[in-house]
Amino acid sequence: MKRAHRYDVIVVGAGGAGLMAARYAAQNPNVSVAVISKLYPTRSHTGAAQGGVGAALGNITEDRPEWHAFDTIKGGDYLTDQDVAEAFAYEVIDAVYELEHMGLPFSRTPDGRIAQRKFGGHTREFGKSAVERACYAADRTGHMILQTLYQQSIKDNVTFFNEFHVLDIVIVDGECRGVVAFELATGELHTFHAKSTVIASGGNGRMFKVTSNAHALTGDLMSVVYRRGIPIEDPEFYQFHPTGLYRIGVLLTEGARGEGGILRNGSGERFMERYAPTIKDLAPRDMVSRAMYFEIRDGNGVGPDKDYIHLDLTHIDREIIESRLPDITEFARIYLGVDPVTEPVPVQPTAHYAMGGIPTNIDTEVIRDGNDTVVPGLYAAGEVACASLHGANRLGTNSLGDLIVFGRRAGVNAARFAAASPYGELPKTVQDYTHELLQRLRHGLGKEKVAHIRKELQTTMMDHASVFRTQETLSRQVEILRELKERYQSVGVEDGGQQYNTELMEAVELGFLLDNAEQLVHGALNRTESRGAHSREDYKERDDDSWLKHTLIYREGDGVRIDFKPVTLGKYEPKPRVY
Amino acid sequence: MQITVKIKRFDPEKDKRSRWTEYRLEANPMDRVLDVLNEIKWEQDGSLSYRRSCAHGICGSDAMLINGVNRLACKVLIKDLGNDIAIEPIRGLPVEKDLIVDMESFFDSYEAVLPYFINDDPVPAGERLQSPEEREIFDASTKCILCACCTTSCPVFWVNGRYLGPAAIVNAHRFIFDSRDRGTDQRLEVLNQPNGLWRCRTAYNCTEACPRDIPVTKAIEDVKRVLLWRTS
Ligand SMILES: Cc1cc2nc3c(=O)[nH]c(=O)nc-3n(C[C@H](O)[C@H](O)[C@H](O)COP(=O)(O)OP(=O)(O)OC[C@H]3O[C@@H](n4cnc5c(N)ncnc54)[C@H](O)[C@@H]3O)c2cc1C
Ligand code: FES
Numbered sequence: 001m002k003r004a005h006r007y008d009v010i011v012v013g014a015g016g017a018g019l020m021a022a023r024y025a026a027q028n029p030n031v032s033v034a035v036i037s038k039l040y041p042t043r044s045h046t047g048a049a050q051g052g053v054g055a056a057l058g059n060i061t062e063d064r065p066e067w068h069a070f071d072t073i074k075g076g077d078y079l080t081d082q083d084v085a086e087a088f089a090y091e092v093i094d095a096v097y098e099l100e101h102m103g104l105p106f107s108r109t110p111d112g113r114i115a116q117r118k119f120g121g122h123t124r125e126f127g128k129s130a131v132e133r134a135c136y137a138a139d140r141t142g143h144m145i146l147q148t149l150y151q152q153s154i155k156d157n158v159t160f161f162n163e164f165h166v167l168d169i170v171i172v173d174g175e176c177r178g179v180v181a182f183e184l185a186t187g188e189l190h191t192f193h194a195k196s197t198v199i200a201s202g203g204n205g206r207m208f209k210v211t212s213n214a215h216a217l218t219g220d221l222m223s224v225v226y227r228r229g230i231p232i233e234d235p236e237f238y239q240f241h242p243t244g245l246y247r248i249g250v251l252l253t254e255g256a257r258g259e260g261g262i263l264r265n266g267s268g269e270r271f272m273e274r275y276a277p278t279i280k281d282l283a284p285r286d287m288v289s290r291a292m293y294f295e296i297r298d299g300n301g302v303g304p305d306k307d308y309i310h311l312d313l314t315h316i317d318r319e320i321i322e323s324r325l326p327d328i329t330e331f332a333r334i335y336l337g338v339d340p341v342t343e344p345v346p347v348q349p350t351a352h353y354a355m356g357g358i359p360t361n362i363d364t365e366v367i368r369d370g371n372d373t374v375v376p377g378l379y380a381a382g383e384v385a386c387a388s389l390h391g392a393n394r395l396g397t398n399s400l401g402d403l404i405v406f407g408r409r410a411g412v413n414a415a416r417f418a419a420a421s422p423y424g425e426l427p428k429t430v431q432d433y434t435h436e437l438l439q440r441l442r443h444g445l446g447k448e449k450v451a452h453i454r455k456e457l458q459t460t461m462m463d464h465a466s467v468f469r470t471q472e473t474l475s476r477q478v479e480i481l482r483e484l485k486e487r488y489q490s491v492g493v494e495d496g497g498q499q500y501n502t503e504l505m506e507a508v509e510l511g512f513l514l515d516n517a518e519q520l521v522h523g524a525l526n527r528t529e530s531r532g533a534h535s536r537e538d539y540k541e542r543d544d545d546s547w548l549k550h551t552l553i554y555r556e557g558d559g560v561r562i563d564f565k566p567v568t569l570g571k572y573e574p575k576p577r578v579y
Numbered sequence: 580m581q582i583t584v585k586i587k588r589f590d591p592e593k594d595k596r597s598r599w600t601e602y603r604l605e606a607n608p609m610d611r612v613l614d615v616l617n618e619i620k621w622e623q624d625g626s627l628s629y630r631r632s633c634a635h636g637i638c639g640s641d642a643m644l645i646n647g648v649n650r651l652a653c654k655v656l657i658k659d660l661g662n663d664i665a666i667e668p669i670r671g672l673p674v675e676k677d678l679i680v681d682m683e684s685f686f687d688s689y690e691a692v693l694p695y696f697i698n699d700d701p702v703p704a705g706e707r708l709q710s711p712e713e714r715e716i717f718d719a720s721t722k723c724i725l726c727a728c729c730t731t732s733c734p735v736f737w738v739n740g741r742y743l744g745p746a747a748i749v750n751a752h753r754f755i756f757d758s759r760d761r762g763t764d765q766r767l768e769v770l771n772q773p774n775g776l777w778r779c780r781t782a783y784n785c786t787e788a789c790p791r792d793i794p795v796t797k798a799i800e801d802v803k804r805v806l807l808w809r810t811s
Contacts, residue, residue, distance in 0.1 A: 039632055039638075039640070040640075042638070042639065042724070042725050043630075043632050043633075043638040043639060043640050044638075045632070045633060045638070046638050046726070047633070047637055048633055048635075048638070053750055057705075097704075097705055097706055099705070101702045101706075102696055103695070103696025103698075103754070103759065104761065105714060105717070105718075105721050105753075105757065106706070106714075107711070107714065107803045108709055108710060108711045108713075109711075110711065111706065111708075112708035112710050112711075113705075113706060113710050114706050137721075138718070140721075140722070143637065143724070147723075148696075151694050151695035151696065152696075153694055154690050154694065154695055155695040155696075185675065214632040214633045214634065215632050215633075215634060215640065216632045241589075248635075250634075250635045328743070331635060334636075334654060334656070335609070335611075335656075336609070337609065337658075342745050393625040449621070449622075450621070450625075451620075451621030451622065456808040494624070494625035494626060495625050495626035495628075495769070497590060497592045497593075497626065497676075498592065499630045499675070499676055500593060500650075500675055500676040500677075500679050502620075502628050502629075503626060503628075525731055
């Protein structure tokens, strides 16, 4: 076979989760490891994370991992699997120290320790008061994590296949035997034969019009595995961050409100006083985003179209803004021409984070059903995976922690499995599916443009399936998606070339996005309750009797099949989520 | 506003050498150059090729020569450029297709300076200590996103592609000035080679080109001083 490669462990994705997995897999001397990434590793979106990584180091005030575990479970509106949250809260402490030992330049306390600050939902003694748990490196913590891990991978001599897009996964007899990837530079297909495959391909925020996510975050592998019979867990839980820059969605960290920033509507009112009288603008992300949406919907927005909200920092000292929020100050100045020191900044909720994803057990092994049946040789970690640590709503700073804890577990476990297993045989036809997929797009009718379908997808998802959902909006979106998928069949690609055919890849990615949207919308339509980030106007309450369970969405024929998986409970009884 | 965008294009499967192509379109003054490129790709010519991901100046994908200056396409707005915009690939690296260049030699130079933490002492149970003042010294050089704006704006690099270049030296600086690191001697050895540090002619192009406001030339001077001090 041409362009065939063989590695014991293949890691798909070179963000925080993928690099951590590769590092740990490579520490097992008995296995060979390679990383495949559609971007150069340092272009991964982990680099965009600003706020910090949560770990109960207790460098400022006393803190304990059990408090962190509790906050995570409560923040997830009790859909979090409690064993996962407990393991996480302990291991993340170690993992953060390890990053420091790799040289990560954390900001420092006066006595030279890792600096920590407060963040939404992180408390001491099970909710008594806010605690400094977010370990940070100025306001570019994700950038430093990504750089540090990439630096280590150079030191460790990790093998990379950069600008290779994984477009299919090889599942034979229920086990994973590798992946098929498209090399952007040449247009050629490659087969990667592996004993273990770790998926760490990040999020899918590009299905929405306004998002903090990079262009590359198109949920590729959530679609690839779905097409191969593996379900997606809890896709309806999608987090909208309250403060994205108007129209473009670039994120302004929660820290802006932490420093005293206030949200105001069109008449200048501090409307959060009406929605969350006690903690006001610092209510959890899902609550604030909903309040902003209601204000806009009720005609109380700002601007000529009354379609945004103001984030007002003008009462805060210039010095504080410029020293503690330098990056976001620059974003507002550059992209909106607004100086936060003297003018309020136009913001709107921005699509941010997928709580759901490829289902795994606590050991990052991918599972295929509600009985926790493992797919041998397949692992997932990071935003693409659902362990489920974040339940119905992720707390700020818990994703970066997730990457390093579960990225590490994935690397260790994938290597151990590979070291003990033979290579399974690959079918001769392994590239056929991908080859046909690309041929279809290359020679499509061209009646439809990728950009037009994508734009409609993003706009309608924003209107019908974002912060505010009802039976009616979701059913409409099901119809719209059906129609968009139909139209997608007749898209065409103008670029007939082989080398760097970025147009062809955009077309493939649109197909992936459509699948991701389908998963989300069906999950949301089916779940007749409100929990965490999933908010149904027609079912406003959380309903533990019927819905304290995870969704599993399978592709079946032209449609979907929905199944469920129990939530792993533990010490903490589900209670109403009040702050 | 109506704008005219001239793009230097090259299709390796069709062209012997690069050619300028002109596009006219409506743009919003607040649009990023990246938005305009997307508009052209999505509506006028699907084959136009460039790299991009984050769209807000943090991933380092889209360094280009825009109206004669190295910039990130996602971090410069149309209103700051006017109605006539010319876009070319960054200089000094082989063009693969349109605005996409081969970054391999750039990353090779980066890797040459051992851009990773070196310290073989046994690790403590918690963190290694470092004062805020010690941390501050190398703060600026930790901001680098490896976009290559600096290196490909350097006249020395244009004529000698083997010169390590400012980006690699900034990343050496990041570790040399980190109080926890022990790899300075090894790095200085690399930097002291013929295509290393001493090629720098302090043209300051790099400092002006850096989209992260890293004082690149100053960082290079700092490293030169360490090297002089060590070897004298
Ligand atoms: C603006 C912003 C700020 C944030 N701030 C914080 C914060 O302060 N704290 C926190 O905890 N979390 C934060 N988050 C969330 C967190 O940063 C992300 O969830 C996390 O970085 C995702 O990491 P990852 O490794 O899973 O994926 P990514 O870093 O997105 O990497 C995905 C990788 O997969 C590769 N890939 C994707 N598809 C394919 C394919 N088909 N073939 C091959 N390779 C592929 C890509 O090339 C890339 O290397 C923030 C998110 C954003 C957007
Ligand atoms: S697209 Fe990431 S820096 Fe411009």
